[in-house]
Amino acid sequence: MQSLLLLLLLLLAFTGAALEDREHWMNVGRVHLKNILSKQQNKNLAKNIIIFVGDGMGVATVTAARIFKGQQQGMVGAEKGSLVWETFPDVGLVKTYNVDKQVPDSAGTGTAIFTGVKTNLGVVGVDARVAKGKCDATQVRKAELESIFKWAQASGRLTGFVTTTRVTHATPSSTYGHTPHREWECNAKVPPEAADCVKDLARQLVEDEPGRNLRVYNMLEQNVLKFLNYFQVIFGGGLSPMGVVNYTGPDEEVCKRTDGRNLAQEWLLNKERAGLRAKFVQNSGELASVTSENDAVMGLFATNHMDYDAEREKGSEGSPSLLNMTVTALRLLKKGPNGFVLMVEGGLIDQAHHLNYARLALMETVGMEATVEAVLAMTSRKDTLVIVTADHSHTMTINGYPARGNDILGMAHNNPKRQPFETLTYANGPAYHQHLNNGTGENLWLDAGQMSNRGDPRYMHFAPIWIKSETHGGEDIAVYATGPFSHLFNGVHEQNYIAHAASCAGHFGPNAHLCKSSSSSHQVKPLIGLVTLSFMINAFLVKFR
Known part of the structure; x- marks a missing residue:
């Protein structure tokens, strides 16, 4: 029925129907109602779960991206199409506040999404007993939270994550990490007084569960028999905190290891010693060489965050797109007989908003939509649950009274008697100085409509309050x-x-039983407990020595 609605709208668009009169809107409403009435609940087992997180993708960003996409295709943009997730049968709203803040950050929200527990701003994988930057080892251990990835691994599923940020950044680290401070991504950022309290996040990814594994030992000989659980896929940026390269670029907020460790190499050796077919890749060409025969793949494609898709080098020596990484991840994870859980983060939506780059934020959102479409084509709704959400919003708003069909990145009106302003503006951010005519010595705002660089992806949309990095929104x-x-x-x-x-x-995980009674599909058999499995293996070895 959704396709019928889209067909109806497209026919109106291309047959030149100029008047959207009463009959038009009655038909639109009727088709949508029939679609809602025809919905049936799918109570199959979700063998596979894919969670998309558009970092900073608030409702205003979704709306603007929908219009932007339509206008890029030559349509009015406001209603002649939808982003693919807007056609999903089920939609809800999510309250994003942290335990201690009305407006959240990505560490607290990521922890909530992936552990089921809300917490404080700036902490990762621990509950609200831990305050940001306060590291008491005993308290941190008590406050540690398990993520859905550990729950999934215990059920026999393959796991992994894909991000366009550093793999140690707030959202991806929420899938595996536990720390009082999200910025403790490498050893150099961990203060001396906290060194004995927690490992840096890069080490946690490589050394600890669920990033590394659970190991089964031969109790008699104390040697590792098999690696059961680990992230099969780790894709993103972050070469520097992982110790792969020495950072020598411009002054940039990025962790640089000072302990001489190359954690990516350690990860690779760890997997190879376990007999796994592991691979470490650093560019698009190397990513293309990954096959389903690989048991585990780590891809780190930038020193810091990855480049915006519009600006990345697209050759084999450059970095892959979010779509490229996700498709490769799916090919690796789909071979698991018990299914998989995958997190995909469009992390640069957030980075663009922080700098008031509205155009880049919308381009990154549309790029994530293409990735969602690819995932839908590669999976079945019968056994795969696809969730698209955000961790928080931003202060960008769609304002004024622009005419329908007006460029979403343009001016809100063309009335010469009124001060011109942009349809997309921010409540705060670094764009303040770009729009202030400081050269005259007077507090005068420049006419944004006359700025020659408005078509530049890095053009900053108006912000009336200066702050180095635009803040999140709390809605x-x-x-x-x-x-x-x-x-x-x-x-x-x-x-x-x-x-x-x-x-x-x-x-x-903790709610496994609540949906089983109504499920119409087979159930995944959880892995046998480690202790029991160890004894079974030992018994087998003793018998056949």
């Missing part, structure tokens, strides 16, 4: 879902609910 964000148990996401939810719903739909 609710949306969650879109399709596949098994997608109906669980209808309504208004606390952000930590996402992990609980995923646990239920996938029959793993």
Whole structure:
């Protein structure tokens, strides 16, 4: 039925129907109502779960990206199409505040999404007993949280994540890390007084669960028999905090290891010693050489965050797109007989907003949509739950009274009697000085409509308050879902609910039993407990020595 609605709208667009009169809107409403009435709940087991996080992708960003995409295709842009997740059958709203803040950060929100527990701003993988930057080893251990990736691994699923930020950044580290400070990504950032309290996040990814593995030992000989659980896929930026290269570029906020360790090389050797077919790749050409025969792949494609898709080098020596990384990840994870859980982060939406780069933020959002479309084509709604959400919003707003069809990146009006201003503006950010005519010695705003660089992807949209990095927004964000148990996401939810719903739909973790009774599909058999498995292996070895 959704396709019928889209067809109706497209026919109107291309047949030159100029008047959207009463009959038009009655038909649109009727088709949409029939679509809602025809919905049936999918209660199959969610064998596979894919969570897309558009970092900073608030509702205003989704709306603007929808219009931007349509206008790039020559349409009016406001209603003649939808972003693919807007066609999902189930949609809800998510409350994003942190325990201690009305407006959140990505560490606290990422922790909520992936552990099922809300926490303080700036901390990763620990509950609200830990304050940002306060490291008491005993307290941190008590406050450590398990992520859905550990729950999934215990059920026999393959796991991994893809991001366009550093792999140690706030959102990806929320899938595996535990730290009182999100910026402790490398050893150099961990203060001396906290060195004995926690490892840096890069070490946690390589050395600890669920990033590394659970190991089964031969108790008699104390040697490793098999690596059971680990991230099969780790894709993103962050060569510097992982110690792969020495950072020599311009002054940039990026962790540089001072302990001489190359954690990517250690990761590779660790996997090879376990008999796994592991691979470490650093560019698009090397990523293309990855096959489904590989048991584990780490790809680090930038010293810091990856480049914006519009600016990245697209040859074999350059960095891959979010779509390229995600498709490769899916090929690796789909071979798991018990399914998989994958996180995909469009992390540069957030980075663009922080610098008031509205055009780049919309381009990154549309790029993430192409990735979602590819994932939908490679998976089945019968057994794969696809969730698209954000961690928080930003201060960008769509304002004024622009005419329908007006360039979403343009001016809000063309009335010569009024001060011109942009449709997309920010409440704060570094753009303040770009729009202030400081050269005259007077506090005068420049006419944005006359600025020659408005078409530049790095053009900064207006912000009336100066701050080095634009802040997040505190309003609710949306969650879109399709596949098994997608109906669980209808309504208004606390952000930590996402992990609980995923646990239920996938029959793993603390809520595994709640959806089993209504499921119409087979269940994944969890892995046998490590102790029991160890004794079974030992018994087998003793018998056949």
